[in-house]
Amino acid sequence: MKLHFLGTGAGLPSKQRNVTSIVLDLLQERGTCWMFDCGEGTQHQLLHSPLKLSKIDKLFVTHLHGDHIYGIPGVLSSRSFHGNPSPLTIYGPVGLRRYIDACLETSTTHLTYPIEVREVADDGLVFHDDNVTVTARWLSHGVPSLGFRIEETDRAGVFYPQRAKAKGIAPGPLFARLQAGQSVETPDGRVVVPNEVMGPPRPGRTVAILGDTRPCPEALEVARNADVLVHEATFGQAEANLARDYNHSTTIEAAEVAKMSRVHKLILTHVSARYGQEDVSNLEAEAKTVFSAAQFAYDLLTVTVLFSDEAVAETID
Secondary structure, three states: OEEEEEEOEEOOOOOOOOEOEEEEEEHHHHOEEEEEOOOOOHHHHHHOOOOOHHHEEEEEOOOOOHHHHOOHHHHHHHHHHOOOOOOEEEEEEOOHHHHHHHHHHHOOOOOOOOEEEEEEOOOEEEEEOOOEEEEEEEOEOOOOOEEEEEEEOOEOOOEOHHHHHHOOOOOOHHHHHHHOOOOEEOOOOOEEOHHHOEOOOEOOOEEEEEOOOEOOHHHHHHHOOOOEEEEEOOEOHHHHHHHHHOOOOEHHHHHHHHHHHOOOEEEEEOEEOOOOHHHHHHHHHHHHOOOOOEEEOOOOEEEEOOOHHHHHHHHHO
16 A cells, blocks of 8 residues: 555645645555546546556545646546546535536536546545445535545455464465465364454554645544544645635644544645645654654655554564
8 A cells, every 4th residue: 555645745746746635655555546636637646656547436525626637537538548448436525516527517527437436525435345335524614524434344464374373274275265264174174264263453544645734633533543544635734824714724633633632643745835845844853743654745755654563573673
């Protein structure tokens, strides 16, 4: 699981940053990718990344401000030009369907694949299957803005081969069956169940991706114990009044959310165009005074989402 930051700017593109779009790379886990927001120019950013538009089968939209949605018509059209017949599901606030329908109708764009727009009206479950659950909560912004929480199903516990051998199980296919959660029978007829030779289930990974927001209790709930939290930090703390006036967060406020939510890693994004690269380095240092595992994203950054036990090992190393 990886996060690809295609655009990390706020409001309008700059020479250093395009506007917001993030892709959650699930190619290893499920052979697809999920996009979160799609600002203007996103399809151009994709061309400079290792990602393929044809692999994106879900688009999650946090809110309907232009810097988060103006790239959608181009992405939908280009995906069609690529000849991908697979369906695309789009999730987002009420009004998203009307926007997409108007863009496609006005431009007489014909898609070669079906799209389904699922408008989110309430907090709660957005998507679920055997491997992952996506929930959403409304945040605090000038317009309805969503935070998405992506949670993997728990993994099987650690397999202990010595325990299996002690119970008369020989290495080979029976080991594999036990690791797959199946009971097996020893040569003398005894049944061995998986929990006799395996540790407790291990948590899957959790990623929290917030739309534009002021600090609020709902942000804490979406971020709770996440392995990676993606949080906007449009302004530095010196511009706290501007952040409040425009319903955005500062570096310090985002870091405080990460700290209170007990996340493992904080990625800050949605940076105002007023800041140059040297400024952003200072803003990152500012956030780290509150939460040391903070990092500012930049366009085309890739972040690997570690399992919690891997993250602990990485910290120790």
